[in-house]
Amino acid sequence: MCAMPTNENEWPGEEDVEPLSRRKLFTGLRKALLAATGALAAGEAAQMMAHSSQPEPPESATAGKPEDYAAPSLTFVRDVRAYLVRDALGFYALDAVCSHLGCLVRAVGDGQNSPLLGFECPCHNSHYDAQGERISGPAPRGLRYLAVELDSTGNLIIHRDRETHPDDRLIA
Amino acid sequence: MRRVALAGLWPLLATAGLLLVVVGAWLRERTAPWRRYQDDPQVRAVVPSLTGQRELCLTCHWSIEEISPSHPVEVVGCVACHGGVGIALDEDLAHTGLIRNPGDLSVAAQTCGGSACHSGAPADHRDHLPRVERSIQATYAGAIAYVLRAFGVQPDSVARFGIYAVQSYEGPPDNGGRPVVEALAAFQPAPDAPPLVQQFAGNCLTCHLSAEAIQAPYFYRATGCSACHVLYDNDGLYKGGDPTLPRDEPGHMRRHELTTAIPYTQCNHCHNRGNYELPTMTFVPRADIPAPDYLNAIERRVHEYYQPIGQFTLCEWELDCVDCHTRREVMGDGYLYSSQRDARYTECRTCHGTLDAPPLSYTITDPDDLALRLAFLNPNLELQVGDTILMTDLGEPLPHVVWRGDRLELTMKATGQRYDVPLVLGSGCQQRPDQQESHYCHVCHAYERE
Numbered sequence: 051m052c053a054m055p056t057n058e059n060e061w062p063g064e065e066d067v068e069p070l071s072r073r074k075l076f077t078g079l080r081k082a083l084l085a086a087t088g089a090l091a092a093g094e095a096a097q098m099m100a101h102s103s104q105p106e107p108p109e110s111a112t113a114g115k116p117e118d119y120a121a122p123s124l125t126f127v128r129d130v131r132a133y134l135v136r137d138a139l140g141f142y143a144l145d146a147v148c149s150h151l152g153c154l155v156r157a158v159g160d161g162q163n164s165p166l167l168g169f170e171c172p173c174h175n176s177h178y179d180a181q182g183e184r185i186s187g188p189a190p191r192g193l194r195y196l197a198v199e200l201d202s203t204g205n206l207i208i209h210r211d212r213e214t215h216p217d218d219r220l221i222a
Numbered sequence: 223m224r225r226v227a228l229a230g231l232w233p234l235l236a237t238a239g240l241l242l243v244v245v246g247a248w249l250r251e252r253t254a255p256w257r258r259y260q261d262d263p264q265v266r267a268v269v270p271s272l273t274g275q276r277e278l279c280l281t282c283h284w285s286i287e288e289i290s291p292s293h294p295v296e297v298v299g300c301v302a303c304h305g306g307v308g309i310a311l312d313e314d315l316a317h318t319g320l321i322r323n324p325g326d327l328s329v330a331a332q333t334c335g336g337s338a339c340h341s342g343a344p345a346d347h348r349d350h351l352p353r354v355e356r357s358i359q360a361t362y363a364g365a366i367a368y369v370l371r372a373f374g375v376q377p378d379s380v381a382r383f384g385i386y387a388v389q390s391y392e393g394p395p396d397n398g399g400r401p402v403v404e405a406l407a408a409f410q411p412a413p414d415a416p417p418l419v420q421q422f423a424g425n426c427l428t429c430h431l432s433a434e435a436i437q438a439p440y441f442y443r444a445t446g447c448s449a450c451h452v453l454y455d456n457d458g459l460y461k462g463g464d465p466t467l468p469r470d471e472p473g474h475m476r477r478h479e480l481t482t483a484i485p486y487t488q489c490n491h492c493h494n495r496g497n498y499e500l501p502t503m504t505f506v507p508r509a510d511i512p513a514p515d516y517l518n519a520i521e522r523r524v525h526e527y528y529q530p531i532g533q534f535t536l537c538e539w540e541l542d543c544v545d546c547h548t549r550r551e552v553m554g555d556g557y558l559y560s561s562q563r564d565a566r567y568t569e570c571r572t573c574h575g576t577l578d579a580p581p582l583s584y585t586i587t588d589p590d591d592l593a594l595r596l597a598f599l600n601p602n603l604e605l606q607v608g609d610t611i612l613m614t615d616l617g618e619p620l621p622h623v624v625w626r627g628d629r630l631e632l633t634m635k636a637t638g639q640r641y642d643v644p645l646v647l648g649s650g651c652q653q654r655p656d657q658q659e660s661h662y663c664h665v666c667h668a669y670e671r672e
């Protein structure tokens with residue numbers, strides 16, 4: 051049975067305890083409780099955040115070194131949802147997000163072993179030519195050209211947030 | 223000294239209280255109902271590109287089937303069709319405003335509809351929803367007109383009423399001259415209407431796209447768009463992967479999937495299930511369903527397919543309903559018809575041609591041709607620019623009937639099974655060009671039941 055104290059004098063051993071050490075004890079306990087609370091809440095929050103989500107594509111992403119890519123070649127860069135193309139003139143990137151409702155388009159041909167014939171959307175059958183121009187289907191326009199740059203360490207960066215001209219190439 | 227002691231105690235108690243609250247929340251979270259649906263419980267979120275709004279529905283419904291390749295969850299999500307509160311994990315809160323069947327016509331404008339989806343322009347063939355709303359399956363105008371005429375309420379069989387009031391599309395229909403009506407009023411029999419008409423209104427308005435299905439084997443189905451495009455098995459049991467749906471409770475779709483590969487069994491959830499008894503105006507279900515066990519698959523098919531009346535040719539029960547009846551007939555063309563007979567227009571010659579000519583066909587040259595779109599939506603069809611396919615008198619493409627050299631090949635939409643289509647031209651058939659109704663074919667081509 052645990053009786054609650056009825057007044058301050060009944061706190062056990064109050065007279066025997068140094069005020070400062072009691073304060074220290076309380077402060078220590080409070081810190082421990084706070085730490086436990088924080089740890090529990092953070093653990094739970096971390097678990098909530100570590101779910102299998104499908105995040106929005108980042109505004110830009112690195113895609114390795116230019117020498118990693120044969121010429122010609124076509125590579126899907128998942129992080130930034132874009133096709134990185136290397137042709138005889140240099141690098142450019144085409145948005146892989148269909149201009150209709152946003153499904154990811156598939157390349158027809160890989161530009162290396164087989165010629166790149168274009169892109170098709172698995173959702174409602176929009177077709178784009180190899181330059182990303184709309185051919186057919188409900189897509190209202192062609193695929194966007196995304197800016198490609200080299201960062202200070204010589205890595206390729208694709209920018210989703212920066213459209214560029216179809217003739218632009220990164221020469222690297 | 224006492225003040226010092228208390229000054230230290232209250233923050234400690236407050237912190238302990240906070241810890242209790244957090245522990246309580248933690249415990250609640252650890253034992254949350256959604257965890258029972260997963261072996262490795264985790265919150266599963268998607269941010270559909272269409273809305274950009276985070277949804278947690280897959281936390282419970284994590285292994286549900288994707289509704290269709292055209293509606294991927296990472297693009298459309300769940301909430302755009304099903305409503306609800308996508309960021310909630312509590313069942314009641316998450317299901318606040320839930321739309322169980324987005325295809326129901328009462329909500330389809332906000333779910334399936336939209337100018338970019340299924341309420342688009344007729345010229346683009348994207349007006350599915352307004353067409354369906356005017357189709358005879360939705361208005362039930364034919365049955366209502368028939369009964370009103372039978373009991374002397376109106377002098378002819380021209381439809382004047384539907385399940386709801388609706389206007390026809392404007393302008394003259396390009397429908398081959400079939401009669402249409404301009405508008406229907408909502409059917410509500412007058413108080414002095416004959417008792418049997420009153421009874422009809424009370425008992426018999428159950429066979430249209432907005433009516434709930436009879437909850438019994440063979441009748442299970444959804445309403446609206448889903449009545450056709452979401453398949454139900456005859457036992458009404460769910461056989462998909464959603465852990466929240468019971469497997470032993472009848473009344474559920476077969477799987478959470480939309481399809482255009484629609485077998486005759488789906489049509490039969492409404493059609494050929496029984497008759498209305500006119501003297502009492504009550505529905506009498508067929509007594510010969512389910513088919514007897516001794517029938518083989520094809521016999522079972524013909525047994526279940528049609529009511530035990532009339533005669534049918536081989537193709538009428540070998541194929542599925544959607545292999546002959548076109549989208550304009552079944553889903554409507556935007557105009558209001560007084561009867562099934564007026565709404566229907568395919569004939570035997572649409573596929574078999576006549577004594578003088580093969581069936582109408584055309585070669586696909588435009589990559590935006592409607593036929594390619596229809597074929598893309600059906601997992602059993604393959605079609606490309608350059609293929610020559612049949613078309614109806616009204617120019618409606620039949621993407622499943624394709625010329626392969628000098629062979630005309632039909633691919634069943636529901637099964638992918640292929641048949642060569644025999645032509646009248648060059649055969650011994652003596653059918654006259656003006657005798658196109660199927661009963662003329664039955665004279666020579668009727669098949670007997672078991």
Ligand code: FES
Nearest residue numbers: 148150151171174
């Ligand atoms: S999202 Fe690509 S065609 Fe619809």
